[in-house]
Amino acid sequence: MADNNNPFSNLEAKFKTVENKPKKEKVPVDFKKHYKSFITIFLAFIVIVIALANVYVVKEGDYKIIRQFGEVIGVKYEPGVYMKIPFVQSVTTIPKYQMNYKLSEKEINTKDKRRIIIDNYAVWRVVNPKEMIKSAGSLVNASARMEEFIYSVVRSELGQLEYNDIINDENSSRGSLNDKITAEVNEHLRKDKYGIEVVDVRIKRIDLPEENEQSVYNEMISERQKIAQKFLSTGDADKRRIEAETDRKVKEMLATAKKEAAIIEAEGEAEAAKIYNLSFSKDPEFYSLYRTLESYKKTIGADTMIIIPSASPYARILSGYLE
Structure with missing residues (x-):
């Protein structure tokens, strides 16, 4: 019976009731009964992880190269989501967009036996990934081979020009040199099936070896002075010719004016004499x-x-x- 004076009497009664109840025995889990479910879930998880690991995405600016045991078996060109065979196939990426390549500075000889240093750059891209991999194996090897072709063509083309023709932008002999070099390099690349294309080759800078700079500069100054003197001589000759022509025309005009004045004067005197004679005869x-x-x-x-x-x-x- 609860004590009305004790506020915790009800709680004590409940605890005593719980303590007097018989304890239930714990039943052990039977893993043998559920092991098949565990294995199924684990295998499903492994399959999902493997599947996700073998999904690849082809972006707009990429080629995806599919290799099977190291051999190229296909190329994905179109953007999308694809899957490869696990543990058998591998996927590598090759850029589809245009790439810039800075060539190493090279020294060449011009037609007039001048040594110059050429600094070029090229814009290029992969147009056939299978051919590129078959011929070069990688982008690094392909770009190195492209550099060899560019240097060979540049050396051949500039070797047919004199130094002044190369550095003088106003000279028409260099007008389409960059386009010509680009076309010839692409011809070599297509012939050997490298699967790449050069979009543009540009000569960025032309320098002289340090030991030749001063002598060439002095020669350039002397050449410009000769050209300036030639213009001055031509100008003086034109000046003298124009002055002589002007003097001749002035003399002719004065002679003509004097002749016309003499004629007019003679006619006036004759008319005056006629008037005098007419007047004085009276x-x-x-x-x-x-x-x-x-x-x-x-x-x-x-x-x-x-x-x-x-x-x-x-x-x-x-x-x-x-x-």
């Missing part, structure tokens, strides 16, 4: 007087001394006697 005495007065103007100046008889008509007119 009064011959007045004309004689006018001519005498005109002669005075030409013969008598500020310091002129004339000794003539005072009774002469010339002196009489000069003295004012007209009769």
Whole structure:
């Protein structure tokens, strides 16, 4: 019977009831009965892990090379999700996009026996992965072989040009050199079936060996000075020719003007004489007087001394006697 004065009497009664109950014996798990289920679950897990480990994805910019016991049996070109055979097949990736390749600096000789150092770069890509693997084995070997072809073609092409033709961008002989080198390199790669293509080959820099730089620079300066002197000489010759031509034209124009002026003057004098004759014929005495007065103007100046008889008509007119 619970004690009303004890607040924990109910709990104590419950604990006593639990303690008085008979304990149940634990039944051991029978693993033999469930081992098949465990094995099934484990095998399913292993299969899922192996399946996931052998799934591969082909991206837009990749080729996937399928090898079986080391031998190439296929290439996946299209993007998607694929699966390979576990433990038998392996998958490697080759880029489909364009790649840049910096070539090693090489020294070559020009047609005029100048030594120059060429620094090139190439843009290339894989177009046939099977051929590339069969011929080169790897991207590293393929790019090395491509570099050999590029160097051979560059050395051959620049060896046919003189140094000034190579460095002078205005010279038309170098106009399509890069395109020509690219076409020839691709021809060699196609012939040997390397499965790669060169998109572009460019000459990035042309340098001189250090021991030749100063002498070449001095020669370039001398050459430019010769060209400048040639332009100056040509300019002076043109100047003298233009001045002589201008002087000749001026003389011709002056001669023509003088001739025309003389003709006009003669015509004017003739017309004036005609008018004089017409006018003076009406009064011959007045004309004689006018001519005498005109002669005075030409013969008598500020310091002129004339000794003539005072009774002469010339002196009489000069003295004012007209009769």
